[in-house]
Amino acid sequence: xxxxxxxxxxxxxxxxxxxxxxxxxxxxxxxxxxxxxxxxxxxxxxxxxxxxxxxxxxxxxxxxxxxxxxxxxxxxxxxxxxxxxxxxxxxxxxxxxxxxxxxxxxxxxxxxxxxxxxxxxxxxxxxxxxxxxxxxxxxxxxxxxxxxxxxxxxxxxxxxxxxxxxxxxxxxxxxxxxxxxxxxxxxxxxxxxxxxxxxxxxxxxxxxxxxxxxxxxxxxxxxxxxxxxxxxxxxxxxxxxxxxxxxxxxxxxxxxxxxxxxxxxxxxxxxxxxxxxxxxxxxxxxxxxxxxxxxxxxxxxxxxxxxxxxxxxxxxxxxxxxxxxxxxxxxxxxxxxxxxxxxxxxxxxxxxxxxxxxxxxxxxxxxxxxxxxxxxxxxxxxxxxxxxxxxxxxxxxxxxxxxxxxxxxxxxxxxxxxxxxxxxxxxxxxxxxxxxxxxxxxxxxxxxxxxxxxxxxxxxxxxxxxxxxxxxxxxxxxxxxxxxxxxxxxxxxxxxxxxxxxxxxxxxxxxxxxxxxxxxxxxxxxxxxxxxxxxxxxxxxxxxxxxxxxxxxxxxxxxxxxxxxxxxxxxxxxxxxxxxxxxxxxxxxxxxxxxxxxxxxxxxxxxxxxxxxxxxxxxxxxxxxxxxxxxxxxxxxxxxxxxxxxxxxxxxxxxxxxxxxxxxxxxxxxxxxxxxxxxxxxxxxxxxxxxxxxxxxxxxxxxxxxxxxxxxxxxxxxxxxxxxxxxxxxxxxxxxxxxxxxxxxxxxxxxxxxxxxxxxxxxxxxxxxxxxxxxxxxxxxxxx
Numbered sequence: 001x002x003x004x005x006x007x008x009x010x011x012x013x014x015x016x017x018x019x020x021x022x023x024x025x026x027x028x029x030x031x032x033x034x035x036x037x038x039x040x041x042x043x044x045x046x047x048x049x050x051x052x053x054x055x056x057x058x059x060x061x062x063x064x065x066x067x068x069x070x071x072x073x074x075x076x077x078x079x080x081x082x083x084x085x086x087x088x089x090x091x092x093x094x095x096x097x098x099x100x101x102x103x104x105x106x107x108x109x110x111x112x113x114x115x116x117x118x119x120x121x122x123x124x125x126x127x128x129x130x131x132x133x134x135x136x137x138x139x140x141x142x143x144x145x146x147x148x149x150x151x152x153x154x155x156x157x158x159x160x161x162x163x164x165x166x167x168x169x170x171x172x173x174x175x176x177x178x179x180x181x182x183x184x185x186x187x188x189x190x191x192x193x194x195x196x197x198x199x200x201x202x203x204x205x206x207x208x209x210x211x212x213x214x215x216x217x218x219x220x221x222x223x224x225x226x227x228x229x230x231x232x233x234x235x236x237x238x239x240x241x242x243x244x245x246x247x248x249x250x251x252x253x254x255x256x257x258x259x260x261x262x263x264x265x266x267x268x269x270x271x272x273x274x275x276x277x278x279x280x281x282x283x284x285x286x287x288x289x290x291x292x293x294x295x296x297x298x299x300x301x302x303x304x305x306x307x308x309x310x311x312x313x314x315x316x317x318x319x320x321x322x323x324x325x326x327x328x329x330x331x332x333x334x335x336x337x338x339x340x341x342x343x344x345x346x347x348x349x350x351x352x353x354x355x356x357x358x359x360x361x362x363x364x365x366x367x368x369x370x371x372x373x374x375x376x377x378x379x380x381x382x383x384x385x386x387x388x389x390x391x392x393x394x395x396x397x398x399x400x401x402x403x404x405x406x407x408x409x410x411x412x413x414x415x416x417x418x419x420x421x422x423x424x425x426x427x428x429x430x431x432x433x434x435x436x437x438x439x440x441x442x443x444x445x446x447x448x449x450x451x452x453x454x455x456x457x458x459x460x461x462x463x464x465x466x467x468x469x470x471x472x473x474x475x476x477x478x479x480x481x482x483x484x485x486x487x488x489x490x491x492x493x494x495x496x497x498x499x500x501x502x503x504x505x506x507x508x509x510x511x512x513x514x515x516x517x518x519x520x521x522x523x524x525x526x527x528x529x530x531x532x533x534x535x536x537x538x539x540x541x542x543x544x545x546x547x548x549x550x551x552x553x554x555x556x557x558x559x560x561x562x563x564x565x566x567x568x569x570x571x572x573x574x575x576x577x578x579x580x581x582x583x584x585x586x587x588x589x590x591x592x593x594x595x596x597x598x599x600x601x602x603x604x605x606x607x608x609x610x611x612x613x614x615x616x617x618x619x620x621x622x623x624x625x626x627x628x629x630x631x632x633x634x635x636x637x638x639x640x641x642x643x644x645x646x647x648x649x650x651x652x653x654x655x656x657x658x659x660x661x662x663x664x665x666x667x668x669x670x671x672x673x674x675x676x677x678x679x680x681x682x683x684x685x686x687x688x689x690x691x692x693x694x695x696x697x698x699x700x701x702x703x704x705x706x707x708x709x710x711x712x713x714x715x716x717x718x719x720x721x722x723x724x725x726x727x728x729x730x731x732x733x734x735x736x737x738x739x740x741x742x743x744x745x746x747x748x749x750x751x752x753x754x755x756x757x758x759x760x761x762x763x764x765x766x767x768x769x770x771x772x773x774x775x776x777x778x779x780x781x782x783x784x
Contacts, residue, residue, distance in 0.1 A: 019668040020311075021318045023271040024365065026661060028322030030264035031357035033330040037257040039350035040334060044342035045250055051129045052177035053121035054245055055085075055212035056221055059228070060237030062208050070211060073231055080219035085120045085212050089113035089188070090196070090205035095629045098158040099151065106625055109469070109634055109642045110144065111186040114159075114205065116196045121214045124190050125175045129342055132190050138171035140190040143340055144182060146173055148642075164204035166195070173339075178240075180340050181248035182643055183583070208237070226512050229505055236601050238503070239515050249341065256333055256650045258732065259443060263658055266439040267665075268361060272368050273432050274669060275311065304373045311369045319358030326354060332657075336650060411697050415704025426709050429673050433666065433713020434720065437758075440662040441721040441750060445743040446729060447651045450644055452744040456636045458733075459643065460519075460545060460581030460588050462526025464608040465617050467639060468624060469632040480605050483628060487609065492620055496609035497525040501588075502598035505565040509555050513565065516548070518589045520597055526608045528590075531740055533558040533577030539594035543577035546739050548587045566598040580738040583643070608636075659754075666758060667765045670706065674769045677702070699770040703763065710762050714755045 067086060074084040091113045094105030105112065117124060123131045124140070132140050141151060151157075155170045174190050191199070199205065211234065215221060221241060229235070293303050419426050449455055453463055461467075468483065470476055480498070487496045499521035506516040523535040523543075536543050542562055549556045556562060562573050573591065581588050611620055617635055625633040634642070641648060678685070685698055722743060730741045 017310075017314065019672050020271070020274050021314055022668060023267060023274050023665065024315055024318035024361065025322040025325070026665075027264055027267040027271050028319045028358045028361050029325045029329055030260055030267060031361065032323050032326035032354040033333055034257045034260040034264060035357055036326060036330045036350040036354040037260070037334050037337065038254070039353040041250060041254065041257070041337060041341070043349060044337060045246065048125070048129060048175070048177055048249070048341050049246070051131075052123050052125055052175075053214070054177045054242055055122050055210075056215040056219070056242045057213040057224060058122075058178065058240045058242075059211040059213075059233075059235055060208065060240070061211055061234045062206070063234065063236045065209070065234035069231075069233060073228065073233060074213070077224055077227060080215055080221075080224050081213050082216045082219070083120045083214040085118055085122065085214075087115055087118060087122070087210040087212065088200070089115055089186075089208040089210065090199055091208050092159065092161055092205040093630050094632070095625070096159060096161045096205075098160060099149065099155065103149070105145070105149065106629075107634065107638070108145075108148070109185070109632055109639050112189065113186060113208065114139075114189045114191050114196065114199060116191060116193050122178060122210075122212055124188060125177075126172045127175060127339075129175065132172060132174060134171060134190050134192045136192045136194050137167075137169060138192065139168035139195075140172040140174040141170050142174045142176060142187040142189065143180065144187055146170075147339075159199070159204065161204035162202070164199060164202040166198070168195070175340065177249065178245050181245075181251065182647075183248045183251065184245075185643075209234075222512075225514065229513050229515065235503060235515065237603055238517060251647070255647060255732070256336075256654065259446075259651070259654055260333065262728075263439055263443075263654075264357075266435050267661075268364065269435055270432055270665060270669070271365065273428055273435075274672065275365065275369060276372055276428060304370070307373055308366070308369055311365060315362045315365045319362050323355060323358045326357075327351075332653060333650070411700040412704040415701040415706075416708055418701065418705045419708055425677070426705070429669070429706070430709050430713050430716075432669050433710055433758075434717040436662045436666050436669075437714050437717025437754070438720045438725070440659045441718055441754065442725040442728075443651060443655045443658050444749060444754075445721055445725060445745055447648070447655050448746050448749075449729075449741065449744040450648050450651065451637070451641065453637050453640070454742075454744060455640050455644075457529045458580045458738045458741065459583050459640065460528070460579065460590075461636065461639075462523065462528055462608060464526050464636055465610045466621055466633065466635045467606050467608045468628065469604065469606040469634075470630070476602070476605065479628070479630065483607060483631070486627075487607065492612055492615045494610045494612045495525055496607055497522050498605070498607050500597050500605045501603045502566075503601035503603055504598055506554065507563040507565075516564065516587070516589055517603060518542070518564070518591050518595070518598075520591055520593050520595055522593060523590055528579045529742075530577040530579050533575070536576050536590060536592040538592055540571075540573055541576045542573040542589055542591045542595075543579055544575055545581040545588045546578055546734070547581070548589060549575070549578045553587060566596075567600065571595070580740065582733070582738050659757075663757065663761050667761050670762050670765045671769045674702065674706070674766065678770070699767070702770050703766045706762065706766055707759065710758060711755070714758060718750055718754075 070084065070086065074081050091111055094108040094110075094112055097105040097112060099105075115124075117132055117134075126132050126140070134140050139157065141157070145151065151170060153170050153172065156167050157170065158165065158167050168191075174188065176188055178184070179187050213224060215224065225239065290303060294300075456463055470480055470483070480500075484498055487493050499519050501517055501519045503515050504518050505513045508514045524537070527535060530543070531546060533543065542564075544554065544556060544562070548554055554562060556575050558575055558577060560575050562575060564571050564573060573595070579590070611617055621633045621635065624631070688698055689695070722745065726741060726743050729743065730739055733739070733741050
C-alpha cells in the first residue's frame, strides 16, 4: 500500500519531484567531485614527491663560490644532511627564446634557466612521472610555458644569446616539483649534457646555482640553515624549504576543491529548503487524506513513513546519479592537477572516498525530513479534516489596507501586502534567493579581485602602471644606474621608484639567526595597504609581512624591535607596520633607503613607475623592453596574472558554472514555490475571479510578490558575499600571508547584470507557472 502511495505521489508531483531530485543530484555531484579532487591531490603529491626526490633546503646563489666549502660543510653536518648537490643554471632572458612565427618569450615574468638532470635528487620528470632523459638536439619545456605559449611536442624553439644560436625540438613536457607552480618565479628547461656543455662553453646565459640539501630522516632543517649562515657560505639569493614547494604545488587545486565544497554545501542547504517547500505544498494537498488515515487508526509513524519513503528513494537514486556524473564533471576541475602533478597515481581511491558524498548527503536529507515530518504529529484528525495544515493557527490583523495605497497599482500593492501578511511562507523563498546569490556572486568577486590591479598589494607590491625587473648579473649595478638616469630624464614617466631586495640575517624568537629578505626603497610613492601601522619613513624603521610578523615567524607587533645583521654589524629596527604578501612564502620585509644595501647579498632589483597622462603604456613597455633586453618589463596586472597563473583560469570556470547552475536552481525553486502557493490559494483565487478580477490581474499579484522577494534576496545575498565572503576568503588566504582581503566588485556585474538576469529568468518562470494556475473551473475551486 505504501509503495503504491509513493508511486502515485511521484506521478502526481512530477515537476516538484524532478526539482528536488536535481538539487540533490547537483549537490552530490559537486561534493563527490571535490572529494575526488582532494583524494586525487594527496596521493598525486606524494607520488610526485617520491619520484622527484625534491630538496629539503634549496639555497639559490648568484656569483662565484668554492664547492669544496660546501662539501666540507656537508660532511660536518652528516647528522642532518643525507645528500648534497649543486645544480648550475644557465639563465637567459625570455627575449633570447624564439618560437613560432618570430615570437619570443620576452613578456614573461619568469626567470628561464637551462639545466641538465641531477644525479642524486631533485629530478625533473615527464608526464608519466619518469625521470627525463633528453636526447641531443632536444629540449624538455616546463608545463607552464607549454600552456602559456601553446607549444606542442615536436615544435622548435631557438636559443640566441651573443654568438650562440641553436634550434631545439621540444621532446617532452617538464614536470618540475620545485618550480612547477606559477607562484615560483623561475622555470627550468632540461637539455642533453652535450647541448648543455656547448651552451656553457659559449657562455650563453648568466650562471646561477641551486645549492641543495637532502636531509636525513631525523634531520633538523632549522639547525642546518643556522649552521650555514654562521659558516658564511654563499647565500646571494633566497633560501627555500621543501614545505614551500609542497604548498605552491597544491595551492591552486586545493583552492578549487575548497570553493567547490563551499558551493556543494550551499546547494545542500538549498536542497533542504526545497524539501521543506515541497513538504508544505504536499501537506496542503494531502491534509484531508492525512486526516482520514489518522481517523481510521493508522499510526503517526506509518503516516510519516509514506512521505519519508519518497525522499529515501529519491535520495538514493539522485545520489547515485550525481555520483556517476561526478566521474565526468571532475575532469573539468582536475585538468590542471593531471597535467602538473599526476594523471593516474591515485588508482581507485578517489572513487571510493568520493562515494562518501552520496552516503553523507543521504543521511542528512533523511534526518532533515524526519524533523520536518514531525509537523504531522501536531495536527489532530479533526483539524486535518477541516483545515489547512500550513494555514496560520490564529487570525492575523490586517495591515496595509487598500485605502492607504498611494503609489502602486492595485495588483502590485496586493502582491506586496501578501509578502508582509504571509512572511513566514515567503521567508523560505527569501532565504533560498539569498543563499543562491551568495553562491554565484562570491566566486565572481574572487575572480575579479585576482584580475584587479589592486591585487598586487597582496603580493607586497604597490599599485603602479608598470614595473621593470632586473636579473642578477655581473653588470646589474651599472644597468640599474643607467635605467634610473633614463627614467629621470623621460618626460613620459610621471613618477618612479627603485627598490632593491637583499638578504639580511635576523634574530628569531629563539635568539639564533635566520635569513630575511628586506626590500629597500621609498614606499611613499607607491604605497601598500597596511593591516596595521604605516610605511617606514626613516632610519631605524622596518615593516614586516603578515607571515613574518605572525607567531610562526618573528612574532612581532607594531612598535616591537627587530635585530638584523649585515656585514657582521647588528642593527635594531622598530616595526612601524604590517602588510600582506603571498610571494616568497609570505615572509618579506621593507625598510627605508637609510638602512643601506647589503651589497654582499643583493637578490633582485626592480623599478615601479606611472606614466604621464595620455601616454600609451604598452608602447612605453615595448620601448623599454627593446632598450633593456636583459630586463623584464611588465604592467602590474599582467605580472599578477602570470604569477597566479592557473588559479585565475580555474576560478573563471567555477564562476561560469556556478552562475548557470544557480539560475537553473532559482527557476526550479520559483516554480516549486508557486505551485505550493497556488495550491493554498485556490479558493481565494476563485473568489477574486468571481468578483471580477481577471486572470492577468491575479497573475500580476503573484509576480509582484515573488519579484519583491527576489529583489530583497538578491540585495541581501550580494551584501553577504561582500562581508561574509570577505571573511571566508581572508581566512583561507591567511595561510599564505594575506589576512585581510578586500574583495573587488564590478558594480555593473553585481548590481545590474546579475539582478537583471535573475529577474528575467524569474519573470518568465512566473508567467509560465501562473498562467494555467489562475484559470480553471470556478465552481470546483469554490467547493474546496
